[in-house]
Every structure is written in C-alpha cells, then in structure tokens.
Ligand SMILES: Cc1cc2nc3c(=O)[nH]c(=O)nc-3n(C[C@H](O)[C@H](O)[C@H](O)COP(=O)(O)OP(=O)(O)OC[C@H]3O[C@@H](n4cnc5c(N)ncnc54)[C@H](O)[C@@H]3O)c2cc1C
C-alpha cells in the first residue's frame with residue numbers, strides 16, 4: 001500500500017505541533033497536521049494570560065505567543081497543515097477518515113499517527129446540579145473563548161463553580177472587562193488550581209473564594225437569576241442551614257477536564273479508567289503499534305511546557321516507527337500507582353527501548369501532603385530511586401526520572417511501583 | 427510598625443510571608459524559605475507589580491480582537507488606568523506577534539505588545 005504520509009498528527013495544539021516538529025527533525029519526510037479549527041494553536045489561542053513558556057523559552061509569554069512560536073517553526077520546516085478538517089475515524093491499520101466542508105468525506109493513510117486531540121471540559125450533566133435549565137450556565141472554557149477571541153461577554157454578574165485554574169483566570173478576566181464575580185465555590189477543602197492564580201486572579205481583584213461550598217440549585221426561568229450556594233461536609237453532603245442565595249446572571253463551571261478520546265475509543269485503543277486517556281509506554285505509543293498519543297489526550301497536564309515535551313517524545317517515536325527503526329514492543333514492564341498515587345504515565349515501559357535515554361515518570365498524588373515527602377520508584381521489594389520535595393499536591397503533576405544507570409534494576413524488577421509518602425512516615 | 431501578610435508566588439511552594447513595615451520602609455520579611463521570597467515580600471509590600479494581558483479591538487483580521495500583553499510587569503496601582511487606555515485602542519490588521527501596539531503606556535516605561543499574528 002502506498003502511504004500518503006509518514007506521520008499524521010491529529011490536533012494542532014501544543015502537543016500536536018511539538019510532535020510534528022520533532023517527527024520532521026527525526027527524519028520523517030512527509031508530516032501532516034490535521035486540525036478541525038480554522039487556524040492552528042489549539043486551546044492556547046484563548047488563553048491570552050501570561051505564564052506560558054517559563055521552562056521552554058525562559059520567558060513569561062501569553063498562550064497565543066507560545067503557540068505562535070511553534071506554528072512558525074512548523075511552517076518553516078515544511079510541515080503540511082490541513083485546517084477546517086475533522087478526523088472522524090481512525091483504524092488500527094492507520095487509515096484516517098476525514099471530513100471538511102471543502103473536500104467532503106475522504107481518507108488518507110499514514111505510517112504512524114500521533115493523537116493530540118487535547119481535552120474537553122466537564123459539563124453540567126456530568127456534575128448533576130439540580131434546578132431549572134435556564135440560559136446562563138456555561139463552562140469556563142466556553143466563556144473564555146467568547147470573551148478572549150470572539151469579543152462577546154456572556155453576562156454581568158457571575159458565580160464560578162470550581163477553583164480550577166481556568167475558572168480563577170476567568171474570574172480575573174471578567175473583572176478586567178467590567179463584570180462582577182460574586183464568588184468562586186469549591187467543594188473540596190483545598191484549592192484545585194495553582195496558588196499563584198489564587199493570589200493574582202482572586203485576591204488581587206477581591207473575588208471571594210469559598211472552600212467546601214457548592215451550588216445546591218440554579219434559580220431562574222429563562223435566564224439564571226441566582227444560585228443557591230451551600231456548605232458541604234467531608235463527604236460532600238450539604239450542611240443544612242448554610243444555604244445562601246447569590247444573585248447572578250451567569251454560572252460558570254470550572255470542574256475539571258477530561259481527555260478527548262472519542263476517536264481512540266472507536267478505534268479500540270486501550271484507555272486507562274483513571275486518566276481517561278490511552279495507556280502508553282515511554283515512547284507514548286498506545287497498544288496499537290504505530291499509534292502514539294501526546295498532551296492532554298493522554299492525561300490532563302497543568303503546565304504547557306510538559307505538554308510540548310510529551311509531544312517531542314511522541315513525535316520522535318512516530319518518526320522512528322515510520323522509518324522502520326522502532327521495534328515492535330515484545331513484552332512490557334508495568335508501572336503501578338503505589339501508595340498515595342492516583343496514576344502514573346507511562347503505564348508501561350518497553351524493555352527494548354531502555355537504552356541511553358532517561359525516562360520520566362509523571363504522576364499525581366491522591367490528596368495534598370503539606371510536609372516533606374519522598375517520591376520513590378521501587379520493585380515489589382526494593383527501592384530503585386527516590387527524590388524528595390517539600391510537598392505534594394493533586395493540582396501539580398510530579399515527575400520522577402529514571403536514568404540509564406537504573407535500567408538494570410528496572411529490568412530485574414519486571415514490574416515497578418511509584419509511591420509518595422511523608423518523610424515523617426518513612 | 428505595620429505588618430502585612432502575603433502568599434509568596436515566586437514559586438509554587440506558596441510560603442506565607444509576613445512583612446514588617448515602618449511607613450514605606452521594609453523592616454523585616456518573615457516566613458520565606460529563600461531569597462526570592464524575601465525580595466517578593468518586600469516588593470509586594472511597597473510597590474506590587476503584575477503582568478497584564480488583555481485584548482484590543484482589531485479590524486480586518488480573522489477575529490475581532492487582538493490579544494496583547496505588557497512587555498514587563500506594571501504597578502498594580504496603574505492597572506485601571508492602563509485598561510482604560512486600551513479600551514479606546516482600535517488597530518488594523520495585519521499585525522505581527524511582538525509588534526508594539528502602544529509605547530510607554532501610562533508613563534510606566536512598559537510597552538504593549540501583540541501576542542500573536544492576526
Ligand atoms: C478551556 C481550557 C483552558 C486552559 N487553560 C490553560 C492555561 O491557562 N494554562 C495551561 O498551561 N493550560 C491550560 N489548559 C490546559 C491546556 O489544554 C494545555 O496546556 C495545552 O493547551 C494542551 O495541549 P494539547 O495540544 O494537548 O491540546 P489542545 O491545545 O486542546 O489541542 C487539541 C487540538 O486538537 C484539535 N482536535 C480535537 N479533536 C480533533 C479531531 N477529531 N479532528 C481534528 N482536530 C481535532 C482541537 O481543535 C485542538 O486544536 C486549558 C485547557 C482548556 C480546555
């Protein structure tokens with residue numbers, strides 16, 4: 001069969017752009033990026049605030065500028081873009097079915113594919129808020145796109161449910177645009193986003209944050225008129241008598257992101273029940289040889305710099321696969337989430353690929369540990385490496401590096417566990 | 427003597443800082459775990475500064491708004507003034523990333539830059 005492309009990347013966000021660039025640099029001749037939007041850049045185009053690129057460029061850039069640097073590099077390298085084109089289906093044989101207004105329904109085939117479809121936001125049905133169904137309930141990301149790209153303000157008085165970064169960043173943005181943000185409600189007893197965003201987005205602009213609070217009911221017939229907020233206990237049960245009516249015309253939901261994997265699911269790619277993304281090895285290869293995945297499609301990252309890094313690795317693997325130099329995985333070493341760990345990515349290591357490149361295991365802790373901690377990788381019975389930090393928080397992804405000098409131990413172990421625990425418990 | 431409380435944002439650790447002031451003079455910073463935190467506390471207590479990112483109206487581009495940002499941090503006290511100036515800006519595309527949209531905004535010595543091509 002004649003292949004149209006060596007590497008086809010689905011999604012032109014930071015993960016997809018980095019994958020395409022690295023695939024090209026690693027020797028893939030024909031590289032294509034497919035994007036359903038009219039322009040490349042992904043979610044970053046609506047993230048106009050600063051804070052991007054501190055690791056990658058040692059500069060404090062707004063989202064669109066971070067994306068633009070990669071777009072410019074991809075274009076300079078001669079990578080093809082197919083915009084306004086949606087990938088409808090992929091097969092394990094790496095055939096892609098596409099749909100676009102101009103070309104209709106058509107297919108192309110690839111020697112290797114990188115999935116980089118990003119994530120989507122959890123919506124109201126997924127968190128089940130009772131009450132009427134008036135207009136004026138949106139996800140924070142939808143509002144972000146309206147306000148920052150399309151120039152449309154969805155309301156005047158807001159309540160934000162969830163203290164995720166997007167919600168807090170929107171609280172500041174709406175305030176700057178002259179709206180009032182009455183309150184940010186968070187069901188957990190801790191902030192789910194970064195402390196920096198709490199200070200610069202809420203404190204700076206006098207937006208009150210109520211931890212252990214949620215929305216009990218949305219009030220209003222045609223348009224939201226108010227929400228009923230309520231305190232909750234440790235088990236997230238309403239505390240009677242703490243109800244309070246907050247008048248507002250808009251409720252924004254910032255209650256989490258889920259990897260976007262409709263395509264992967266339909267193709268039969270193995271997904272993790274915890275991350276919602278494909279199960280991958282250290283090359284970010286899925287259970288289907290030649291199909292790789294990178295960025296928020298694998299698990300939700302909190303820093304875009306790490307998304308670009310993951311894109312690099314996946315793109316590199318894809319180029320090697322396309323050129324026939326990446327051997328098919330024979331068996332694998334399972335990486336388990338151990339004590340206090342919600343998940344680890346990659347979930348598997350390919351022993352053949354344990355050579356001279358260090359491997360980074362990324363993980364999230366289950367609940368905050370606000371004291372000195374160890375991050376430890378071990379076999380069933382023996383420690384392989386551990387490093388310390390001053391805390392572990394669910395909002396911040398943690399990585400532990402495995403260097404080539406440890407690979408002997410890793411191979412001997414046959415199966416790995418990653419633990420996080422307070423030093424005082426050691 | 428006056429005391430002010432801050433959460434340090436110079437790194438994700440988020441130490442709780444106490445800054446003791448005599449008028450506008452920093453006498454002591456407490457609660458930091460490193461030098462950067464000490465500097466952050468002193469600056470925050472006297473002239474807090476922030477990066478600002480917002481949008482201005484744009485004509486003839488793919489979108490009706492152009493995202494812009496400050497080339498350096500600006501005093502928090504000048505935010506409203508800067509926003510008011512930017513509300514009246516109306517630019518014509520094409521624009522290149524990094525183009526200076528306004529020089530020395532509100533006498534801060536800081537420029538307003540385009541965040542992307544449009
Ligand atoms: C609303 C929102 C706001 C965020 N804000 C921040 C922030 O402020 N800071 C931060 O660090 N991170 C933020 N994130 C996380 C952010 O997604 C990552 O930092 C980063 O942009 C992820 O990159 P990605 O390439 O994996 O995904 P994305 O940037 O989401 O890119 C995925 C791309 O794939 C395309 N796509 C999806 N499916 C298909 C298909 N079937 N066919 C063709 N194209 C397809 C999409 O259109 C999109 O362009 C935010 C996420 C969301 C959802």
Ligand code: SF4
Nearest residue numbers: 434437440441459463
């Ligand atoms: S004081 Fe130092 S360690 Fe603490 S938050 Fe500030 S920069 Fe980080």
